[in-house]
Amino acid sequence: MNFVALLVVALAASLTAVAILAWRVRRVRGDVHALRRSEARFRSLVQLSSDVTLIVGGDGEIRYASPAAQRTFGRRASSLEGIKLLSLVHPDDVTQAGRLLGALAGEPGRTSCEWRVRGSTGMWQWTENTTTDLSHEPSVGGVVINVRDISERRTLESRLTHQAFHDALTRLANRSLFLNRVSHAVARAPRSQRPSVVLFLDLDDFKKVNDSLGHGVGDELLIAVAGRLSTCVRPGDTIARLGGDEFAILLEELDDMGHAVQIAERISTALRTPFRMQGRDVFIGVSIGIATVAAGDSPEDVLRNADLAMYFAKGRDKGRWAIYAPEMHQHVMDRLELEADLRAAVDAGDIRVEYQPIVHLESGDMYGVEALVRWHHAARGHVAPSRFVGIAEETGLIVPIGRHVFHEACHRAREWRMHRNGARPLCISVNLSGRHFQEASLIDDVREALRASGLEPWALTLEITESVLMQRSDATLDKLRALKALGLRLAIDDFGTGYSSLGYLQQFPIDMLKIDRTFVDPVAMPGSDPVLARAIIALGKTLGIETVAEGIERPEQREGLRAMGCTLGQGYLFARPMAADELAASLIEPQRVPSVAEAHASDRPPIFPPSLLLPEF
Structure with a gap:
């Protein structure tokens, strides 16, 4: 091959290399532009998101906070940088939050946890926190935490939970919550030296109030009864409305059965006092059954025994109380x-x-x-x-x-x-x-x-x-x-x-x-x-x-x-x-x-x- 041919080949190779280089330069420039557009898009998303994005270093300090922090934490994002994250968390939740951050080190994947932070109103509010450890990424160098305000959701959940376990009219515990509390009392019974009892209450002459004065007054009366019952028991006792004009009370760790009788008589006296409803005196009474919470009984058994004792008391005369005894079953059968x-x-x-x-x-x-x-x-x-x-x-x-x-x-x-x-x-x-x-x-x-x-x-x-x-x-x-x-x-x-x-x-x-x-x-x-x-x-x-x-x-x-x-x-x-x-x-x-x-x-x-x-x- 002569010199000219070699020169031509070399020149072609050089041109090819230049072309490849130019292509690579154009590609890199395109990647840079795409990266910049992606970064801009990401920044826009972070800037406009209602969720807060935090980057927390290995020392627990906040290195970056997105602008949404103003709405959630009530302070500028820049003022959060350099602050320990756990200093913003509710004292009762600090241990849980710290344990989560510590467990993230070197672990791939995401983890979520809920804790409370001091909100913009100065009140504690619930947040859902999704964490990802990006400490190995040079551009991040820390744990990324996505903070979402879930206060409204937690409030709704709390309201729904309350409704599921409380009576809508009187705000007292309902049957489900009451039986749950009784089940715990039954579980504690073998270890306790002091008795726990259930009182079953049925209002006397309530139907007459409903029929003569109307259901509106009847509802007002039930609310007033709930209020009076709360004055007759201790703060830790559970009062429940089971339905209609029936109530139940769980008295735990009493001195003796005589204490339960004293409370029953206190309730009878309180409910005999007339209620003032719409400018008139309304009179009712109450019949009460008393049953001991014993090991081995189911919550339903305890409540049924108290109900049976109430039935026995009402059968003798209205406005009385009776303590459950096994022979009452025969009495009910006879009745x-x-x-x-x-x-x-x-x-x-x-x-x-x-x-x-x-x-x-x-x-x-x-x-x-x-x-x-x-x-x-x-x-x-x-x-x-x-x-x-x-x-x-x-x-x-x-x-x-x-x-x-x-x-x-x-x-x-x-x-x-x-x-x-x-x-x-x-x-x-x-x-x-x-x-x-x-x-x-x-x-x-x-x-x-x-x-x-x-x-x-x-x-x-x-x-x-x-x-x-x-x-x-x-x-x-x-x-x-x-x-x-x-x-x-x-x-x-x-x-x-x-x-x-x-x-x-x-x-x-x-x-x-x-x-x-x-x-x-x-x-x-x-x-x-x-x-x-x-x-x-x-x-x-x-x-x-x-x-x-x-x-x-x-x-x-x-x-x-x-x-x-x-x-x-x-x-x-x-x-x-x-x-x-x-x-x-x-x-x-x-x-x-x-x-x-x-x-x-x-x-x-x-x-x-x-x-x-x-x-x-």
Whole structure:
């Protein structure tokens, strides 16, 4: 190859090299431009991002903070550089944050953790922190932390958690949280020398409040009850609303069971005090069951035992407490059987009515009779009203029973008029239950009984307990006025034994007060002063309301009551309750109790012969 050819080859190679170099230079320039554009894009993203980007050196100092730090930390990004990151973290979270940063050294990948930092408002706020160790990158040389404000999310989570475990109305713990707390108490029971107990509370007469004053007042009452309960227990005790008008309380580490009883009585006293709702006094009570938290029990077992004890307490009388005992299971079974038998008796028409005479204390003439519900069971015999009336109230069976008594009593009273030979017809008194009073059908029930029997309305008296009247609502007043519009009379039964308020005597259309036998017993009793009986009689006189004394058993009581101004009375002194046919037989010939003067002059017996003095069940 000659020199020229070699020169040409060399020149071509040089040109190729130059071309390759030029291409590489253009490529590098393109990469630099792309890198600059990427850096600019990254910087724009960092600058505009709502998240904070921090670069933290191995010594824990912040080397770089993005502009978003102003919004999150409340200070300029540049002022954060050189500050220890952990100095910005909540004291309770410092250990966790430090452990995370220490564990990152030399570890690839990302790690997230949540902690609190001092926010722009000066308050602690939650942040989610995603960390990446880029210490090996010369351009970074530290741990990159992406800080995101999650305060709103944590607040929402907290709110949702609270809603999941708390009652929305009262803000108390709900059943789920309560059972969780009881489960912890059960777990601690084997190691604890001090008892823990559960109280199960059921409000008495709450349904009457709801029905008469409305659900709005009922909700206000539940909130007020929750407030009072909190004043009766210790700060560490758990109060829960289980639903409706049922509450539960977990009392941990008590001195003894006597301490639990003291708290139960404190609660009873607190809830008996009237609640002021929309300008009126509202009265309720509470029945309480007490059960011990024992090792080996499930939380549901403990709550069920307390519920059973409450059921037992309410069965004895409202406003009581009872401590769980295993034999209560049998009591509940017996009660359920009694309820089933009562339903069968109502369906079969086996509920009977007996009548006790009411007489004029001065003359001895019969004024009328009170209709009393009775139940004779084939196997149980005579079932006391105290055993089945409460069950009838709870189950609603008292409503068909009440309708039956209305019709039977009005029918009998109409029949007896024929046996009186032209004399004034006997007045008939019928007890109206609180449950039946709340029924929308009440007015129609009474109207139909009067229509079907033909009894004059003025001859019928409905006896209502004070508990029915204690909620002085417009609905109660309207119902009483509707009853009065039928032409009948209204009486308050066992006056003075409930939540008496003189205000309702003027507000409500009351015709008669019946004095409970507990106030009659002291009359003419040596060493006793019947001050309450005297006060009720005087009150009746002042308001123009007739008074009837119940449970008169001795002539001295009759004389003492008459001297005080009481006009009517009933009791064993005159006659015990009797069947309709037996009463009718005594009415064929007009008879009466001896007048006061005659009673002092002779030993004349009551109007009914001994064969008609039936035992009262």
